[in-house]
Amino acid sequence: MDYKSEMQQLREKLNEAGYRYYVLDDPTMDDYEYDRLLRRLEELEAAHPEEITPDSPTQRVGGAALDSFTQVRHPVPLESLQDVFSPEEVEEFAQRMAETLETVEYSVEPKVDGLSVALEYRDGLFVQGATRGDGQTGEDVTENLRTIKSIPMTLPDKLPRLIVRGEVFMPKNVFHKLNRQREENGEPLFANPRNAAAGSLRQLDPKICAKRLLDIRVFNLQLADGRAFSTHGEAIDYISSQGFQTIPHKLLKTAEEVNAEIRRLGGGREELPFDMDGAVVKVNSLQDRSVVGSTAKCPRWAIAYKYPPEQKPSKVLDIVVQVGRTGVLTPKVVVEPVRLAGTTVTNATLHNQDFIDEKDIRIGDTVVLQKAGEIIPEVVAVLKDLRPEGTEAYQFPAVCPVCGAPVVRDEDGAAIRCTGAECPAQLHRNITHFASRDAMDIDGMGPAVIGQLIGKGLVKTPADLYFLTTDQLAGLDRMGQKSAQNAAAAIAASKDRGLERLLYALGIRQVGQKAGKILAARFGTLDALSQATEEELTAIGDIGGVTASYIRSWLDSPQSRHLLARLREAGVRMDAAQQAAGEQFKGMTFVLTGTLEQFTRDEAAALIEGRGGKASGSVSKKTTYVVAGENAGSKLRKAAELGIPVLTEAEFAAMLEQ
Ligand code: AMP
Secondary structure, X not given: OOHHHHHHHHHHHHHHHHHHHHHOOOOOOOHHHHHHHHHHHHHHHHHOHHHOOOOOHHHHHOOOOOOOOOEEEOOOOOOOOOEEOOHHHHHHHHHHHHHHOOOOOEEEEEEEOOEEEEEEEEOOEEEEEEEOOOOOEEEEOHHHHHOOOOOXXXXXXXXXXXXEEEEEEOOHHHHHHHHHHHHHOOOOOOOOHHHHHHHHHOOOOHHHHHHOOOEEEEEEEEEEOOOOOOEHHHHHHHXXXXXXXXXXXXXXXXXXXXXXXXXXXHHOHHHOOOOEEEEEEEEOEHHHHHHXXXXXXXXXXXXXXXXXXXXXXXXXXXXXEEEOOOOEEEEEEEEEEEEEOOXXXXXXXXXXXXXXXXXXXXXXXXXXXXXXXXXXXXXXXXXHHHOOOOOOOOOOOOEOOOOOOEEEEOOOOOOEEEOOOOOHHHHHHHHHHHHOOOOOOOOOOOHHHHHHHHHOOOOOOHHHHHHOOHHHHHOOOOOOHHHHHHHHHHHXXXXXXXXXXXXXXXXXXXXXXXXXXXXXXXXXXXXXXXXOOHHHHHOOOOOOHHHHHHHHHHHHOHHHHHHHHHHHHOOOOOEOOOXXXXXXXXXXXXXXXXXXXXXXXXXXXXXXXXXXOEEEOOOOOOOOEEEEOEOOOXXXXXXXXXXXXXXXXXXXXXXXXX
């Protein structure tokens, strides 16, 4: 067989197996065989890259990252739904329909709590996917949608054009796993699966989206050239026949039946792989729909019933305070275990002292817990009638429960912080953060290994990592000689990550990856940064006054100086990592204004372009820097309006030299 036919056959076999697995949940090929065929296809594609087709299963892992998303106009708007909150309102809706329509049939279906997208196919091939945006215009997230395995890349029917609408979600089990990982890595947690799905679908790098294992359920046919349907139900059946996972629907006649179905769906929420935030009731006949029509934003022929958040009482066994990586003390109640919206709840956040005071929550109280859209349960009320005798108002501890250092209240809010520079609670998180992938990226230095190193007293600051011997590493549990050597090599390799990552790794308050990048680009070396005054830091534009003061006081504290000195002694690099000359300004847009002394405008533009940047004539939100020479005018004003950082000619010249 020639390679073209073989590739074609492999694609078909693999796509069929994927459909059985991801859409029908009825696998017909074992993983081993699937991987073997996929590998063969990859080999052939590597040898004949010109033969890679967009429907190849290899294209689902995520291609090159984008700089930004382009806008897409929806040919058929993605409408919103009118919410209702009670069975009576459902009846009123049915009455309204009965006034205009003779006999009405309703489709009742779960409302998947995710993000709406439109998927477009031309001649049976997936060509574009876009978010809902404002309903008229959304963002092109085609590459991210390709990574969702239950979206078919080709359809059996080759209609000239077909657009379906569905809801993208993160399956609950994937969400919990992702948050567990993020917690271990000291990264901020996602509040709920919807936020996690939204964050994933809006990743510019499809490889990240691919790892998030999103899924989809299709619930509407937006447009089908050359096919006509008389009901929603028929259209959905057609969509299913084309290989999509659709949202199940039930066809019913009366308001009573509809309300009963809504109750039934509500009772089955726990078993679903997605979060369900309501039930949708729609008129089934498409003819009837056009009779009833739409308002500016919502169809009149449908409503979304929103279930009230589930609430349950439970007894407060204790109030405990946790200390986070940034030293913030967060109180939470420990309650008698109670089943709430699908999970067993044993504790709930209390946010801060003010929240406890306001509600007057005491140990021994019975509180009402609720899980609304958020995954973390909250206390909505205290049942004061049930309060036992002899309880006392809760007093926040005056010292850190972990290290005993005094705590202080933030000047700008209700947060209370531990002041202990070597507080073990923060140390584990600090070092985990320091070693994490986006920071110093030390392979093999996960939370468990770091926990052991701290437990044995081998590390007390991140710098201590660089003084560990291979023997010390080999002495850890589950660490053989070989993996100890690998860990030592990974630690040594991380010395070269450069200033940008180092600044982020240090965990200075409010200095994230972006600020690390900006500071490294602006100052080039840690020494230069250490000399900077607060004013100079604020003048960068993207660094606010509060952040500038955090940076300055961090740099000034004796503990930090000690830490930096030890890092330096270990040979950790404190200047910006080498970048390929052509990449320095990659993804950046500069606008030149006023008269420059050292170069003409054209020269400056050529220098920017030579480093991979763009020189543009007008200031917009996309502008990275405005370079202002003498007598700069309106562009400077525009930059100030949009908050775009402005560089002097000297600063620009210094950047070019880096
Ligand atoms: P809302 O965002 O509250 O206006 O609710 C409308 C949204 O619910 C739509 O934009 C869809 O994204 C989503 N949705 C989820 N499941 C369904 C469904 N079965 N039918 C219609 N819309 C749904």
